[in-house]
Amino acid sequence: MPARPQLLSLGDRVRYDGREHTVAALHGTSVRLVDDALAACVVLLGNLLASEGFTVLSSAPSRPPLPDAGVLEGLPEDAAERAEWWRRHLTELLTGRPDVDARTPVKAEYDPAVNSLRQRELAKLAELREAGEEVGLSTLRRMRSRFEREGMAGLVDGRQRKPATGTSRADQRVVEAIEKIVSSRTDEPTVSAQVLRRKVERLLAAEHDTGAVPMPSRATFYRLVEAVSTGQHLLGSARTRRSLGKQPKRMFGQLTTARPGEVMEIDTTPLDVMVVHDDGTVDRCELTGLVDLATRTLAAVVLRPSTKAVDAALLLARAMAPEVVRPGWSDALRMSRSVLPYASPLTLDERMAKAAAKPVIVPEMVVSDRGKAFVSDNFCNACRHLGISFQPVHPDTPTDKPHIERTLGSVATMFGQDLPGYTGRSAEMRGRDPSARAVWSIHELQELLQEWVVSTWQVRPHGGLRDPLMPDRPLSPNEKYAALVAAAGYVPVALSPEEYIQLMPREWRVIGPGGVRINNRTYDSRDLVPFRRQPSGAGPDGRLWEVHYDPYDISCVWVRNHRGTGWITATWRHLRTSPVPMGELVFDRARQVLAERERRKPDEEAVAQTAAELLDRAADGPEERPARRRTSTGRAAERRDRKVVGRTRAASQPGWPRPETPAASQALPAEPAQDSDAADEGEELAKVVPLGIFDAREEAKRWW
Known part of the structure; x- marks a missing residue:
């Protein structure tokens, strides 16, 4: 943008509406302009100054462009110093001061109110040559024109400027071929830059004659690929590249919500x-x-x-x-x-x-x-x-x-x-x-x-x-x-319990002597006692009962009371017995034992029974066996069982002090028999600790 004049006076030559005019009169906010054909027009001053093609052609004093220090960032130090040197001299040429500080006195030879632009240019040229700078008048005028038009950017050597795209000096046909290859690799696997180079060569040969477009050097080609594929992860993660390719090629919108649940x-x-x-x-x-x-x-x-x-x-x-x-x-x-x-x-x-x-x-x-x-x-x-x-x-x-x-x-x-x-x-x-x-x-x-x-x-x-x-x-x-x-003013009204149960998945089941079975789990309640082995009178055949369950909560199910109203809550039969005395490690070990028996889907009863047998076997100590040497697999399995029981017992200790259990309620610990094979190996058996008293608070924290 050219610098605007500080003053608009009578007799100034201006360019307006594509023609040159002379300012003939100024009255308030109106300006009278006369063109070379002596055609007069009156224009509002605001419209004149804001018009797109308005330019002052006279030699009225003008203000220098505002300094833009960001242009010099990233340039070599000598190039930045040279641009700053030109700025000081050109600012002095245009305003009479080497900076924009109004307190600095104006030099007499550069005073715009006394000397014309031609006189100031000649004075600045003489000053530079006296200081040892060989600068021609045409160079000084060109630098002044660029400074008024582009600001600090016009004072930087064009060879020092970084091109915006990084491909300005490359053959445009090569750049277009690279862009086509890059855009086609969104859903393709990641390959090396050498493979991309061969694809570009084949594309140029197909679109032009073979050898008609010279390929750049390897280093230049890599720089072009990097410049064209910026932000596309061409040589990086294929998943990230596909994700970026799904973004819309437009400005992202933003949805503003003012209350909870709106979106x-x-x-x-x-x-x-x-x-x-x-x-x-x-x-x-x-x-x-x-x-x-x-x-x-x-x-x-x-x-x-x-x-x-x-x-x-x-x-x-x-x-x-x-x-x-x-x-x-x-x-x-x-x-x-x-x-x-x-x-x-x-x-x-x-x-x-x-x-x-x-x-x-x-x-x-x-x-x-x-x-x-x-x-x-x-x-x-x-x-x-x-x-x-x-x-x-x-x-x-x-x-x-x-x-x-x-x-x-x-x-x-x-x-x-x-x-x-x-x-x-x-x-x-x-x-x-x-x-x-x-x-x-x-x-x-x-x-x-x-x-x-x-x-x-x-x-x-x-x-x-x-x-x-x-x-x-x-x-x-x-x-x-x-x-x-x-x-x-948002007050949510939550779903009622009946509505919540109604949205749960539904199954039709028989109420047997043990209760209701859902997903290999048994659920029972005292309220189901009158309905055991009884038909419901509803459903497909009138025999089954409607049962709703929460897939995310296995603790209970809900049975519709077809003989009355409402729902009957039935809890899982092993909800309270599975955690204690069986911890997670014992339960997992029981599953491993059943897997070793080649049982593909162990049911809950078998898992609970196997875990209980494991605890009893470990608590009683090794049995008296005939004099024969055990295999390493059997010894390892027994050690794992004892380790699991020991860790489970350690985890079941209460987390806060409590009164000691009376001695009469404690079982006497039995000394385990020393097996002959274990004694030969020098292996010390773990001391068997009797089963502790169930602590509901601690187990509730650990289980849930």
């Missing part, structure tokens, strides 16, 4: 942790979550071997129901102890008195990708039943739901890295045999995840939750929820 996103991603499934196999599972955009609250998050439509539908129900404080959780995790508004929801729902510090959010709109579980009729019907607007994103466009993508990634790293069996994000980050370190079942891991969300995620400051008036202080999801509730 929520749901998605599924594999969890980088090896878990033990119900059938004893070790494999990864999938993490499905529902996040609220306004508060970044993880309204619901579950783990499943593979996500199905019913799992996605139940996720909505879990978001609309209070999170119950599990046994063993700290009282600090209760909603009454948090920053969440507690009094107003408590007056509407008594369940809030036992709820954890995670808000209940009723979704208004749910955004998801086009996965089978989310576009299924089951999920769409659940959204329709709950009054939720369902919005699928564009196909293969993860940027349409970036919040849930980032949230699930954070959960997978922040929660999964501390767990045994962590596999890492990719194969190169994986340790040796992570499946051998897997100790948590999928249900146990689900309980840990629920507690982690309440204790860590909901109280952790989130970078995306900032108050516009206090941008330096990020808020936590619970704090943001409390702020929005106060501003938007």
Whole structure:
């Protein structure tokens, strides 16, 4: 941009509307212009100065451009010093002062009010030659013109400037060929630059004659590839390259939400942790979550071997129901102890008195990708039943739901890295045999995840939750929820227990003498006693009973009372007996014993019986055997059994002081018999400790 004059006076020559004019008169905010054909016109001064082609052609004194020090950054030191030297002299030439400070006196030979531009140029030329600088008049005029037009950038040697694209001096045909090859490698595997060079050569030979376009040197070609593929990971990770290729080639939009539940996103991603499934196999599972955009609250998050439509539908129900404080959780995790508004929801729902510090959010709109579980009729019907607007994103466009993508990634790293069996994000980050370190079942891991969300995620400051008036202080999801509730007047109405049960998966089962069996687990209740072996009078054949169960909670099921009203809650038969005296290590060892017997799917009764037999065998000590040498495999198995029992007993000790058990209630410890083979090997048997008294508080903390 050329420098504008400081004053516009009568007689000045200006360029306006594509023609040259002379300023004939000035009156207030109006200017009278006369062109060379003596045609006069009156223009408003504001329109004249703001017009696109307005230029002052007279030699009126002008102000120098504003200094732009950023232009000199990255240049060689001598080039930057030379540009700064020219700036001082040209500023003095134009204004009479070597800088813009008005307190500096104006030199008489460069005073614009006395000397013309031609006189000042000749004076500056004489000064430079006297100082030993051989500068011609044409060079001085060219530098002055560039300084007035481009500022500091016009004083820098063009050979020192870095081209914006990095390909300005290369053959354009070669650059276009490289761009075509780079754009076609989005979904292709990563190859070396030498392979890309051969592809470019073949493309140039196909589009032009062979040898018509000379190829640059190897180093120049590598620089061109780097300049063309900047930010595309051409020679890096193929997964990152495909992810970047899915981004839209336009400006990203931003959705602003003003209340909780206005827009929520749901998605599924594999969890980088090896878990033990119900059938004893070790494999990864999938993490499905529902996040609220306004508060970044993880309204619901579950783990499943593979996500199905019913799992996605139940996720909505879990978001609309209070999170119950599990046994063993700290009282600090209760909603009454948090920053969440507690009094107003408590007056509407008594369940809030036992709820954890995670808000209940009723979704208004749910955004998801086009996965089978989310576009299924089951999920769409659940959204329709709950009054939720369902919005699928564009196909293969993860940027349409970036919040849930980032949230699930954070959960997978922040929660999964501390767990045994962590596999890492990719194969190169994986340790040796992570499946051998897997100790948590999928249900146990689900309980840990629920507690982690309440204790860590909901109280952790989130970078995306900032108050516009206090941008330096990020808020936590619970704090943001409390702020929005106060501003938007949002009071959620949670699902009733009957509605929540109605959304659970349904099965038709017989009420047998032992209760109801669901997924190889037996559930029973005293309220089921009158209905054992009795027909329900409902269902397909009138014999079976309607049973609803929560796939994420194996502690209980709900049986519809077809003879009356409401639901009957039946608890898992081994809910209280499995943890004590059997710990996790004993239970896992029992599964290994059954696997060695080539039982493909050990049921719960066999696992419990085998674990109990293991405890009894270890407590009684080695049996008296005939004089024969045991195999190394048998000795190793026995040592593992004793190790498992010892570690389980150590973990079952209470965590707080309590009165000692009376001596009469304690069993006398039996001295184990010394086996002859073990004595020959010099192996000391572990001392057998009698079974301790069951402590409900400690076991509840450890089990749940």
